[in-house]
Structures are given as structure tokens and as C-alpha cells.
Amino acid sequence: MRPTISRLALLAAAGLALASCQSSPKTAPVSSGKSASLLAMEQVAISAHKCWIASKDPAFKSYQMANELNSFSGTPRFLLVPAKQYGGKPLLVVQAQGNSSRVDAFGPLMNDPLGARIGSDIARWQAGNPSCTAAA
Numbered sequence: 001m002r003p004t005i006s007r008l009a010l011l012a013a014a015g016l017a018l019a020s021c022q023s024s025p026k027t028a029p030v031s032s033g034k035s036a037s038l039l040a041m042e043q044v045a046i047s048a049h050k051c052w053i054a055s056k057d058p059a060f061k062s063y064q065m066a067n068e069l070n071s072f073s074g075t076p077r078f079l080l081v082p083a084k085q086y087g088g089k090p091l092l093v094v095q096a097q098g099n100s101s102r103v104d105a106f107g108p109l110m111n112d113p114l115g116a117r118i119g120s121d122i123a124r125w126q127a128g129n130p131s132c133t134a135a136a
Contacts, residue, residue: 039101059117066078079094
């Protein structure tokens with residue numbers, strides 16, 4: 001019986017020695033799997049839809065939103081197109097690229113009087129303020 005106990009003790013010691021030689025698993029930082037550009041664009045797109053489209057804002061009544069946030073090109077964006085021409089030429093493109101949280105807006109609407117409001121709304125939403133109007 002003695003040899004069996006000795007063997008078990010030796011086997012346990014060998015197992016512990018081997019286990020201590022193993023490298024500990026490396027833990028990766030937890031992330032949502034979303035790039036900075038997608039996170040920024042989601043925030044801006046949600047606010048734009050809520051404030052411009054869903055609220056039936058008269059300034060945006062002749063436009064509709066086309067979301068392209070799930071772009072595999074690393075350029076999540078949304079477009080404003082004429083309401084009656086969903087496949088029409090975009091009048092506004094709002095996008096972020098790569099791993100940047102910087103949001104750019106361009107297109108013919110940015111040259112209209114509405115462009116200043118669009119720019120200030122996007123800047124406010126990008127900064128984390130989802131409000132539909134600027135603070136007075």
C-alpha cells in the first residue's frame with residue numbers, strides 16, 4: 001500500500017510542476033467589437049433620425065435618411081436623400097472613417113442655409129449631447 005501512496009504523491013507533484021510551467025491565459029481587453037467611427041456614427045445617426053426625421057422637423061420634411069452604418073469598408077455613414085427618390089443622389093453625407101471618432105458632413109445641403117444648423121447639430125451630437133436643440 002505504501003508504494004501506491006508514494007506513486008500518487010509523486011504523480012501529484014509532477015502534475016503541479018507541469019501546471020506551474022504553463023503560461024497563464026492572456027486576457028484581451030473587453031470591447032464591444034465596434035470601431036470608434038461606428039460608435040460615433042451610431043450616436044450621431046440616432047440623434048439625427050430622432051431630431052430631423054422622426055420629429056417631422058419642417059426643415060427636413062423633404063428628405064429621408066438612408067443608413068449605411070454597417071459598412072464593411074470602415075466608413076459608416078448615413079445619407080439624406082430626397083423623400084420621394086430614395087435611390088436619388090445624396091444631398092448630405094455624414095460619415096466617419098477607420099478608427100477615428102471624427103464625423104464629417106458634406107454635400108449640397110452643407111452649402112444651403114440649413115448647412116450651419118446641420119454642422120452645429122452634428123457637433124453637439126458627436127460631443128455626446130443628444131438634445132435636438134442647442135442650449136440657450
